[in-house]
Amino acid sequence: MKGKYIVKRLLQMVIVLIGISFLTFFLTYLAPGDPATAMYEAAGVTPTEEMLENTRKSMGLDKPFLVQYGVWVGKCLHGDFGESYSKNQPVLKLLIEKLPATLKLALLSLAMMLVISIPLGIYSAVKQNGITDYIIRFLSFGGISLPGFLVGLILMYVFALKLRLVKVSSSTLGFEQMLLPAVTLTIAMASKYTRQVRTAVLDELQSDYVIGARARGMKFNSVLWKHILPNAVLPLITMLGLSFGSLLGGASVVELIFSYPGMGILAVNAVKTRDYPLIQGFVLWIALIYMVVNLVVDISYSYVDPRIREAG
């Protein structure tokens, strides 16, 4: 059963990947300006008409759209995502280079988020309508309403500029340089998750089995830790997969503010310089990672959750 499920998911992934590749290729095809000019422009060169003509031919731009797409996909399958216009380097190399920094930041902020939001969420639910609950709800509500760039700038202003506690600028990727970007990402996520955990725990608290267990005289703490928590926290795994995926690609704003050398900055610069091969490669790459992560999450989920396990 399990094997079948995975095969089915993998097939779905392939279809989605084909869709995404087609979409990105089509979008860049539609984009104003011609890629040959864009290439020279990104390299800072003013080309002559003849150079353009030659480049167009060598890039295969004179061929019909579907042929161009086919050629491009074929190359991608061989790991050749093309050459970045603005950096004159293979797209794949650039993407792989930037991955570790982004990965580190994503993992650090996810870890910080979990450490904060799970205890706070539980506490807030257990002490529902108490003063702590209100404070936590108030803060988490503020957290989801704050734009990431504002949080980042405020943190930078206060901790790096006024108090001079943290150095944000360094070329080595130490914990210190990652701290403020990670905290920025954590604040928004932790707010969301705290609310999520709180709602989940509240739901469980009111479910019949908890009332039953309490009626049988089980201690509240043991009900909480043994029954409520596993049930309340499990659904978070799926959310975690999604968050992880968007952290891998979507931390552009934060990376930009702190000049953090990850994939986000690469993407922003690629879009700004109209580096089409890099944009295409980036989009595909992110989609792939995102889907793999979510597949792993779903599969692991089915191992963890007995209901799914038994249903097969």
Next chain:
Amino acid sequence: MKKLKELFKKNISFGVYTALVLVVLLIAILAPVLATHDPLNAPLQDALKPPGADHLFGTDALGRDIFSRVLYGTRTSVSGALILVAVILVLGGFLGLVAGYFGGKVDAVIMRISDIMISFPELILAMAIAGILGPSLINSIIAITAVSWTKYARMARSTVLKIKNRDYIAAAQVTGSRHRYILYKYMLPNALPTMLVLAVTDIGTMMLSLASLSFLGFGVQPPTPEWGYMLSEGRTYILTCPWMLFCPGAAVFFVVVVFNLWGDSVRDIIDPKSRTKKKRSTKKMNRKRIATACAVALIGCLAVVPSASAAEKTQLNVSTELTSATLDPANDWDSWFVMRWGALETLTRYADDGTIEPWLASDWSVSDDSLSWTITLKDNVTFSNGEKMTASKVVESIERLYEIQDPENGGAGNPHAYMTYSDIQADDEAGTVTIVTNEPTVDMAGVLAYPWMGIIDVAGSEGRDIANEGPICTGPYVFVSNDPDHDIQMARNENYWDGDVPFETVNIMKQGEGSARAMALLDGSADVAINITAMDRAMLEADDSFLIDVTAGSRMGNCWINMDGVLGNDTLRQAVVMAIDGETICNVSVMGSYIWCNNAPLPYNYDYGFDTLENPFSYDKDAAIALLDDAGIVDTDGDGYRELDGENIEIVYIGSNSRQQDVIGQAQAAQLEEIGLKCSFSIPESSGDSRTTQGFDLIYNNEVTTPTGDPANYLKHWYWDNDSTDYNYGNYHNDEYNALYDQLNGEFDTAKRKEIFTQLQQIILNDAANLGYGAYSFNICAGPEVSGVHSYTSDFYWVTKDITPAE
């Protein structure tokens, strides 16, 4: 009505939040009434005022009132978010209903597309779409719609699936109702409430998405007031004018909170399941465990690693905005950086007063026929690999450049513009290089000092990936690694020919934001920062331990004026030039980052007769207005803008983000508006297209005017109108200018050249053919741990052997 009253009474919070939402909407609607100033009006003398009685939230770099801009920003943000949510609701709802109702292939196609969209991080795709379509509010709405409709489609579809097989639907179908009717009459009303709730709770999120996109520069374009963009503008001024950040920031926060609260209260009413339930008594939890968990969380949050202070200074840390994509000096622009990082050296070099000094060469002379130059090399120069720099190696290096850049080899640049040689010979015995030119090359010594002519060991660099690893050169530092988006690592050249190299390693950090560089100096992570804005310099100046070396070099900012467009009209062009208060823009708006040269094409501090120039079209707003009025260029159709021969005038102004040219461009555009000329300022992703396709009236330019110690090449920009390879973008034409320019050819007499340069400048001024920004003042700043930092007027020498650890 009574029902409504009851609703509010029962749900006090809903009532309160609705009131708040109404307040926000009212602010948006009444922005023109509430605003104390015109949000677009840019009185420069008021720039960067802190909050006070005149300006509640202070002013920005152009003197615009931030309070009024924040108020107007409400319009942009609220209407943007509402339109966005409405579009998504309609599109997602429609697709969902159709997919669910018709099923089969329609369903499969729509749902597969939705799968694609949902398996994707939102901002990335939105960014890609906005980037490809071009930045604008509409495009960012399209982009976010493309990634957000799926949620709504799924919701609508599931509702339809639930009721599709009910009897009354079947009955309707049997009685011959049309699909459209069934969808509209039965499906829609069932799906709508839940979708509306989703839409209402989404408004805040959508507002944040829009603001994020425009913060990144992919959304609303200036000068439209929008919070995200205002914040990104304010980022430059974070050190000195934090109100530029916090006022729009607080506004976003407030409005998003209001809409989120309102959304939640609406959901609570319509969807009672999610309503907070009555308090249940629970036993006290194990406090200890919770406390431990919280403590862990806090430690995780607050842990700050103390910075290790190095005992001995062995690494030089440099913070820079600009880096080059490759390290190959055969690429014109890249060669600058190979030199700036202390790797590449040239035969000669520029002194600060514009004269030429020996460097790798000790002497040079020209033959009597002015065609043959003999350059004598220093005999103690070695490359970083220990090889001696012989005459043949110098020849190989220069030949490599010309070979790579030869258009026949696919080369794009053209070193021939600097000098064209017919023969180049090495005499290794005598240590001389002889260059025979086709035409007298007056500025040969200066040409050899240009970074492009930097000397590398061609044979020794074989097998190296020069673009990424760098060539073998003679400078004090060698490349270790190159990541132009992040950092460049250099190490000491152990074989350096000219004395000791002070640092073991040099770490060059790319920090795009001016404030980031100032910050790096302040927090000690950088010893040297290249180009810090005047604003941030003021902050450093307060502390004696920082060295700030400012120089106005020969880099000039200006606008090309398109003579083939509407500004080909002499009167109009003269009025445009007269309407710009360049001096105030230089001194106030960009706080001295440019030094006003009264529209002269060449810098004031070089010896090209600046003092003798007369600008007949100096700043005089009233005269500009009078000039236009007298010429009949007036507003005839009452739209507030002048027309030329009955045609609407719209001056298309293409600007740039770098070197604060955005601030200057916007200030100039605002001043043109003041005399009734419509001017649309925009910053494209790349200016190349607009230059060549003539899609502009004014287009920014920022250029070193005397790269070889001589401005002749730069002045060609107003001259060469027949050759497509050169740069007369504005198609300026003046026979007198051309004739005079031709006299420069072969003129070795510096006094005579100076006279010609002066006259050429005067002609350009008389024709109002240049819209100047001023001479760019650049700077190098240094922290207390290093000494010997100097900002050279040529802007080519940044990391040098003279920078040493402080005593």
